[in-house]
Structure formats: structure tokens, C-alpha cells
Amino acid sequence: MKYCFLFITALLFTFSCVDPDKVVYDENARLPILGERAFVNGDTVYHTAPDFNFINQDSINITPDLFANRPYIVDYFFTTCPTICPRVKAEEIRVFDHFEKNPTLGFLSVSIDAGKDKVYKLKDYADKLGVGTPRWHFVTGDEDHIYDIANDFFHIAQKDPDAPGGFDHDGRLILIDKNKNIRAFCDGTDPKAVDIFIKDVEKLLREK
Amino acid sequence: MKNSIIYFLFIGATVLVSGNYACTISSPNKQGENLYLANCATCHGDNGEGLRNLYPPLADADYLKLHRSELSCIIKNGMTHPIVVNGKNFHMPMPAADKLNAVEIHNILNYICNSWDNEMEYFTPKEVESQLKKCQ
Numbered sequence: 368m369k370y371c372f373l374f375i376t377a378l379l380f381t382f383s384c385v386d387p388d389k390v391v392y393d394e395n396a397r398l399p400i401l402g403e404r405a406f407v408n409g410d411t412v413y414h415t416a417p418d419f420n421f422i423n424q425d426s427i428n429i430t431p432d433l434f435a436n437r438p439y440i441v442d443y444f445f446t447t448c449p450t451i452c453p454r455v456k457a458e459e460i461r462v463f464d465h466f467e468k469n470p471t472l473g474f475l476s477v478s479i480d481a482g483k484d485k486v487y488k489l490k491d492y493a494d495k496l497g498v499g500t501p502r503w504h505f506v507t508g509d510e511d512h513i514y515d516i517a518n519d520f521f522h523i524a525q526k527d528p529d530a531p532g533g534f535d536h537d538g539r540l541i542l543i544d545k546n547k548n549i550r551a552f553c554d555g556t557d558p559k560a561v562d563i564f565i566k567d568v569e570k571l572l573r574e575k
Numbered sequence: 576m577k578n579s580i581i582y583f584l585f586i587g588a589t590v591l592v593s594g595n596y597a598c599t600i601s602s603p604n605k606q607g608e609n610l611y612l613a614n615c616a617t618c619h620g621d622n623g624e625g626l627r628n629l630y631p632p633l634a635d636a637d638y639l640k641l642h643r644s645e646l647s648c649i650i651k652n653g654m655t656h657p658i659v660v661n662g663k664n665f666h667m668p669m670p671a672a673d674k675l676n677a678v679e680i681h682n683i684l685n686y687i688c689n690s691w692d693n694e695m696e697y698f699t700p701k702e703v704e705s706q707l708k709k710c711q
Contacts, residue, residue, distance in 0.1 A: 449670045453618040457626050495628040495667065532670075 392566055397574075398550040401521070415547040416441075417519035421477065421506035424489040424499060429475070429506050431547065438571055439473035441541045442555060443522045445480035446492045450531050455538040455555035456496065462540070463498055465565055469572060474503035479517075479524045479534050481510040521552055540564060544571055607686025610679050614672055615687075623691045629667055631660040634691035643695070646688075647706035650680050677704055 402414025421429040442459060444452040459474070466472045478484035489505040499505075507513075517524040520541055527535040542551040542564070550571055553564035612621065618630040625632035633639065638660040639646065650672050657666040675683070681703040688695040 447668060447670075450617060453626060453630060456629075457620070460627070492629070497627050 392563065394566075394570070398567055398570055401549045401552070413548050414519075416543045416549060417516035419508070419516055420512065421504075421508040422486060423504040423506045424486060424493045426486050427500075429504055433504070434473050434475075434543070434545075436545045437471040437473060438542065438544050438550075438568075439475055440568070441475045441477065441520050441522070441543060442539065443477050443479050443517060443520075443524050443536050445478050445532065445534060446484050446488055447480070448532050448534070451538040451556050455540070458555050458558060458561045459540060460496065460498060461558075462561065462565055462568070463503060466568065466572075470502060472502070472568065472572065474498075476503070476505045477513060477520075477522075478505065478507045479513060479536055481507050481513060521549060542568055542571060544574075604682060604686045604689075606679075607682035607684075608690075610675070610683050611686050614675065615683070618669070623687065625660075628663065628665065631658065631663070631665040633687050633693070635693060636660050639688055639693060640695060644706060646684055647677075647680050647703050648710035650675065650683060651707060651710055677707055680707070 400413045404414070405412040416431070418431055419429075423429045440459070440462065442455060444455065456476075459476075463474060478489065484507050486507065489507060493499040493503065493505050514524055522537060522539060522541070524534070524536045526533065538555040539552050540555045540561070541549060544550050551564060551567035553560040553567075555561060615633075619625055619633050620630075623632055623634035623636075625634075631638065638658065642649075649669070652673075653669040653671040655668045657664060659665070672680075677700070681698055681700055684698045684703065687693065688698070
């Protein structure tokens with residue numbers, strides 16, 4: 368019986384003492400390459416970000432060429448989203464401001480509401496947030512195209528009349544490197560996760 | 576055996592006391608705060624700070640005092656017309672919170688109007704009800 372008390376007490380201590388904030392961030396570990404891999408003729412072929420063709424808030428055509436040889440961050444959103452997007456945008460602005468002095472890092476916010484988010488709406492939205500080109504592109508495009516490639520961007524996006532605002536989607540921020548490989552992601556609604564994500568981006572920018 | 580009962584009673588009491596204590600000291604209007612965090616904070620911020628020129632602040636906001644009689648309906652029906660808050664222009668649709676009932680709107684109003692440097696007279700249930708009756 369006595370051992371039982373000791374055991375329970377020890378258990379309580381263990382649960383109360385593990386503090387997720389205290390997990391040490393490993394500055395030296397290389398960021399992994401995420402996604403499925405294939406092996407072709409003895410070589411590993413990694414998952415890459417999809418090709419895309421969008422129009423940004425300045426009516427300019429945006430393809431992966433824009434980000435050739437430089438890293439960028441992708442999120443899916445829509446301007447009238449009543450649930451998670453505003454929080455994600457507030458956090459993403461924090462990331463944007465943090466890397467103010469790194470003009471190579473790009474930002475791509477893909478609207479999943481092609482019906483309502485016309486170019487002028489995206490322009491208005493970017494202006495109100497006080498961010499925009501040349502570093503941050505708010506884009507729209509062909510609706511099917513946007514949904515088709517979401518998966519390859521590690522995003523979930525679909526129309527759902529029952530979801531608030533009419534769309535189901537996640538609030539992830541995805542980090543893509545200069546070789547189009549996906550290297551990190553985080554829940555953009557969680558400031559602590561975004562803090563770690565910022566460290567991941569710093570690490571990527573230090574990579575040779 | 577008697578010892579084990581005392582042990583568990585002690586643990587239970589500690590958990591209860593610490594839980595209740597946290598509730599009473601953090602906010603006098605816990606329901607208002609929770610409803611605010613669940614329904615409004617995504618846009619207006621956990622501390623009512625708003626987001627740049629997109630979502631207006633509620634913290635220390637002159638709009639609340641100047642438009643006291645409209646606030647219940649703004650929450651219930653949302654709003655779409657251009658407004659000025661603390662000298663800054665805002666124009667962006669705010670969605671209706673039509674799932675909230677009069678009591679919940681009452682609690683939210685008393686929470687925001689007395690948080691973050693807002694110091695307004697408390698709303699009575701009657702005031703909120705009569706505002707809601709007159710919503711367009």
C-alpha cells in the first residue's frame with residue numbers, strides 16, 4: 368500500500384513537471400525534408416511544392432519562377448473568414464516583420480474563395496494589413512487549380528456549406544526552400560508554435 | 576486504508592481549491608470573457624487590440640462610448656458600413672453573431688466595456704433587451 372502512494376505521488380510529479388515550453392530547440396539539427404519520398408535508380412526523390420499559376424493583388428501573374436532560388440511561406444485563407452484566418456494573419460505578420468531585413472524570404476497567401484476574393488478585394492486586404500508586394504503576394508486563380516494543389520502544399524481546403532464562412536481549411540504556415548522542398552510547418556493560430564517556426568525559418572536562411 | 580482515503584481527499588481538495596481560486600481572481604465576468612475569446616478575439620485580439628487597419632480595436636475605443644446604444648445590435652447583426660475608431664478609418668464586414676442570446680450579448684458587452692482601459696457604466700439586462708428589440 369505504501370508503495371502505491373509513492374507511485375501515485377511520483378506519477379503526479381511527473382505530470383506536473385513536464386513543461387512543453389522547456390523542450391530545448393536544437394539550433395544545429397538540419398531541418399528535415401518533409402513529405403513522401405520515392406527511390407529512383409538508387410536516388411531519393413523528395414516531395415516538392417506543386418506548380419502553380421495565380422494572379423496577385425496587383426494583377427500580376429505569379430508562378431514558381433517568382434520564388435526561383437529563394438524560400439517562401441505559404442498559407443491558405445480567405446478575406447471574409449470569420450474563424451481562424453484573422454489569428455493566422457496576425458501571427459504571419461509577426462513572421463513578416465521579424466524577417467523585415469531578409470528580402471529574399473517571400474510570402475504567398477492563397478485565397479480559397481475565388482468567387483468573392485477578386486483582385487481588388489485582395490489589394491484592399493493587403494493594404495489594410497499594411498503589407499504587400501514585392502514580398503507578400505495575396506493571390507487568387509482558377510478555383511479547381513487552387514483546390515487541386517492544396518494537398519501538395521500540405522494544406523486542406525474544400526468548400527463546405529456547413530463550415531463558418533463556407534469553407535473548410537487549416538491555418539498552417541508552410542516553409543518551402545529554394546529547391547521547392549517543404550522544410551517546416553506550424554499551426555498559425557498558436558503563437559508558441561509560430562515562435563518555433565520563426566527559428567526554423569532562421570535556420571533555413573542560414574543554410575548554404 | 577484510512578490513510579489512503581485521507582490522501583485522496585487531500586489531493587481532491589487541493590485540486591478544487593486551486594481551480595476555484597484561479598477562477599475567482601482572474602475576472603469578475605468569466606462568462607463574458609469566455610464568450611469574447613470564443614466569438615470575437617480571433618479578429619479583435621485577445622486584448623482587444625484589433626489588427627492594423629483591418630479589424631478595429633475594442634481596447635480604449637472611443638467608438639464604444641459614442642455608440643453605446645447600438646452595441647447590442649452590432650454584435651447580433653454584425654456591421655458593414657465604414658466607421659471611424661480612435662481617429663482611424665475602418666471598412667470591412669463584421670459577421671453577425673446570431674447564435675448569441677440576449678444574456679450572452681449582455682455578458683460580452685459588460686466584459687469589453689470594462690476591460691483594457693474601457694470604463695463604462697454597466698449594461699443592465701433591460702438596456703440590452705430594449706436595444707435588441709430595436710435592431711434593424
